[in-house]
Amino acid sequence: MDLEMSEPENPTPQQQVTTEVVVDDSATVPSYSNFCRVTATPEEVILDFGLNPQPFAQGRQDVKAIQRLVMNFYTAKRLLTALGMTIQRHEGTFGSIELDVRRRAQVPQQAQTSPGPKGVVE
Numbered sequence: 001m002d003l004e005m006s007e008p009e010n011p012t013p014q015q016q017v018t019t020e021v022v023v024d025d026s027a028t029v030p031s032y033s034n035f036c037r038v039t040a041t042p043e044e045v046i047l048d049f050g051l052n053p054q055p056f057a058q059g060r061q062d063v064k065a066i067q068r069l070v071m072n073f074y075t076a077k078r079l080l081t082a083l084g085m086t087i088q089r090h091e092g093t094f095g096s097i098e099l100d101v102r103r104r105a106q107v108p109q110q111a112q113t114s115p116g117p118k119g120v121v122e
Contacts, residue, residue: 035063045076056101 033049040046048065055061071079091097098104 031067033067037065044070044072046070 031049033051034055035050035052037048037050038045039048047069049067049069050063050065052061052063087097
């Protein structure tokens with residue numbers, strides 16, 4: 001009796017496993033923040049969010065942190081990537097985000113136009 005061992009004719013290709021994360025945000029309480037302090041320990045990144053009622057005031061400003069997020073560095077790096085992509089898409093659509101408040105507050109000088117009634121095309 002002869003026994004022949006052979007590999008299967010159609011080996012199944014290694015299937016890619018996809019993961020879908022479904023987020024239930026029905027209990028989420030939104031809050032607004034215009035201030036964020038970032039600190040860290042050797043193991044974690046700490047983000048404290050708050051509302052600065054006078055962000056352009058000079059001198060001492062007391063800001064109360066109303067929300068604290070603590071995450072590991074892996075999650076922080078994924079957040080950095082996601083925020084970078086989001087900002088890039090926003091700037092691609094709406095233009096560059098100017099972080100310098102003084103530049104943002106300046107009114108751009110309008111181009112010199114010829115005198116005459118507006119809206120009249122010759």
